[in-house]
Amino acid sequence: MKTADIGAFLFGVGIIGMLDGIVFHQILQWHSVNMHTDRFHQIMSDGLFHLFVTLVIFVSGILLWKGNPKEPSISFWGSFLLGAGAFNLVEGIVNHHLLQAHHVKPGPNQFLYDISYDIFALLLLTIGWILLRRRNDA
Template sequence: MKTTCIGAFLFGVGMIGMLDGIVFHQILQWHSVNMHTDRFHQIMSDGLFHLIVTLFIFISGVLLWKGDPKVGASKFWGCFLVGAGVFNLIEGITNHHILQVHHVKPGPSQPLYDIAYDLFALLLVVIGWILLRRKSAA
């Protein structure tokens, strides 16, 4: 059961990382991993980020394959959401607030976007935690 939860957690990390990269970096083009450089290095930093989160997804797949197939949906989704939320919370606090390597959407409302990102991450962790606390998740 522990392997399955770790796999689901890492799957959440990988999927939220992919969604972040696809939505914020590519579709909306609001930011890159490293905004304070030329476009070539911005694209390279995004590519390295995608490579890393793809490795997380691969590792999570192996762990889920080896894990307990009887783990319930609440446990799986709880671990998944906690993983996604923890990743976004750490990434948001570290990169947006402390290091300031990029922001969700640079501009006049930058702090609001960064805080909204953090609050959404916290919401994912809370929902995941609630799912893990349910009796059916045990």
């Protein structure tokens, strides 16, 4: 895997992690990283999560800058979508299903929300894989 591909992958991880935190944690307030505590510690756990994904985005920027890919659109978007999909799928399986740490939207139909999150992750992974395969076939 090229440096730029790793950078784009990490950029996908960071951006989808940031979107998850902003949309699901802050705007909709459906869940926090640590749901089973008081509000102070929920906000603290979300803040640490945001710090982590910010560092991932920072590192990805350095790798993208150093990598200077020849085919930026297909390589970048394929690796970006692989990173985003991988993050969502791992986060969904581990936190929503295995650990039951939190759910996308707790309450009625929470399994439907959780599985929809996983299906979206698989869609991102599939599109990313197709784009990278197209690059390799060219």
